[in-house]
Amino acid sequence: MRVAVLKGGSSLERQVSLRSAARVEDALASLGHEVAPIDADSDLVRSLKELRPDVAFIALHGPGGEDGTPQELLEILGVPYTGPGVAACIRCMDKVLAKHLLREAGVPTPDWVAFNSTAFRELGAADALEEIEARLGYPLVVKPAAQGSSLGVRFAASRDGVPEALVSALSYDDRVLLERHVPGRELAVSVLDGDPLPIVEARPKEEDRFNYEARYEIGRTEYLCPADLADDVAADVRDAASRTYSALGCTGFARVDLMLDTDGRPDVLEANAIPGLTDTSLFPMAADAAGIGFEELVSRIIELAVERRGAAEASRT
């Protein structure tokens, strides 16, 4: 098959995307596919129209890549693509929307409030901070609503830290969420075609917790896969991940990040529509632990993309 690999783009995660794509391209080539790497720039649509690929492998991360934008364009062009569809991408990328949907579906997610900068600038949202802190407590986590990785994520240990954390998070997105901090273990469950893969536990060094750099560097964060969990706890975690996957309408794959609180209960933080596929990424690590090598994983992802397209066309006729 002729496979276009969409990569790069102008997001802050450009380099991670290039590393994901490099690995995918290798795998596709050894699977015998015709590989056409495309850097996602203003020529993207033209390139796709000229190339007429059988399928597009989306190896883009962050806003502009996993927020439904290239997915929508591929829908228009009628090119099957990997990973979740447009709507699911939109739901995953918007952490606030995702949390509302999770709550409606009864999936546990930490308490939060969300604002855009206008709320602070024009509506005096800062006056509500007292109520917010009463509700969420300290430390609280401040995050940009739409940003991959841990970019812009800040902890505020006390009231003094809140304004600074808000300014940081609002550098990445116009909307931020303040979330109750869940002390516990950091877990990631990759879901492939609805089935949860073995659970990964990330154990960052204390000083590197929520550090963007540490996520992509060997030795800075320790990863355990499968995570050492009691059977019933692991089942709860997998269940929370599966329900997240369905609540957000994911297809193909997604990675669900969650916290396991000190009572052994999962609390879902977010879902990533296009998790990293680099040498040190968690999705391939989990697949590997399930006995699915990287090439096989890429192959499955491609098949799923083509099947989904086929199903969509069948339902239309």
Place this chain on the structure above:
Amino acid sequence: MPEPQDRPPEPSPPTSPAHRRSHQTARDLERYAGLFAQRTRVMRSSAMRDLMAITARPDVISLAGGLPDTSTFPPATFAAQMTRIAQESAAEALQYGPTEGFDETKAAVRMVMEAEGMSPEPEDIIVTTGGQQALDLIAKTLVDPGDVVVCEAPTYPGAVPVFCSYEAETHQVPMDDDGMRVDQLEELCERLASEGRKPKFIYSVPSFQNPAGVTLSLERRRRLVELARMREILVVEDNPYGLLRYEGEPQAPLYQLDGGDYVIYVGTLSKILSPGIRIGWAVAPPPVMEKIALGKQATDLCTSTLSQYFALEYFGEGRWRDYIGSLREIYRSRRDAMLEALDRHFPPQATWTRPHGGLFVWATLPDYIDTSDLLAKALRENVAFVPGAAAYVDGRRGSNSMRLNFSASTADEIREGVRRIGAVLSEQVQLYETITSEHRLPQPAQREPSGDVVPFRAPRGEA
């Protein structure tokens, strides 16, 4: 000095994947992780590199680089020189050369140093692959794991990985508008002495420092040299920009004040001719030089002979002083454009240095602004700078500062770039003030000055 951090790794070209080594699973990488030397653990990571890579997009006005403007070098001169080398010295220029460099290159080095009042012995000079290699060789020669190295706060970002890779315990001494606080350096040395320790060397860029743009005053230069002599500590003087002075009187280099006993001098042609030819040098007392030469032998045998031939042609032509003169004119007007734009577009809560030479302005922002986050916002406006944390060994301090380069962009680009940064900065400052002061949330208590980020709070508008 060259700017390794400013040269983001280009994405690999779309070569046939068949030629690329197949990638490993995370598990394989874990296996390699066990093979890495201890020192790789302290090498600084790639996150900043990832961000800086985005600054290389053509639509981004980058005030992040540390690059001289090589477009000012006449292509015709370049062609003529290379042709002459090809016609007259092809075999020699393509051959190995002596480890310490050609005698003729050393003579050119002396000429450049004499322009700043120094006259080193030729046998004390070693020609290196850029000033960066000189730094690396000096650290390789002097530093055992755990040894103390002292540098300025902030320091040249490219020096950080050097000190880290030799596992030095690096201490940073604050600066003010007169350069390194030598009184605080003395205190540090005293404190170390009370623990029975002593720095292996003190690294300083005394003139138009990278990144701070400030210059060490003559009085402090004298005290620094005296301190080195009294305590028998080596000083590494890195002077890439000495000849790029746009106003004021030249300051005597430390090497000249000291006579070369305790000062190791590092020079480069990168900023006055070309960083691409990778020619720098070190001047050191003979026993140190001997070890440095052995180190260089192990590293790369000799500095590119072809590059040395090119440099010799250039210096032989005799117009190098004129070329530096023209660079000064260009960079002075770009500096002026940057300072004017800063006055106009940066909010009053920001301060910045007013360099008399070199390539950089260092801006200090309110301490609630993290310039790594600000960079993310600035990149959406297609403008880039270097977040200050890059100039700190721990990668954390200096997070409310930024380095702005004025040599690599035109005056118009500089004005537009500074305007855009000013706009995103003002927006964040206003937002913070809205959150803290107009409403009931109290202003966070004023932080204790950490002793590391005190500098450059000179009132705006003062030279």
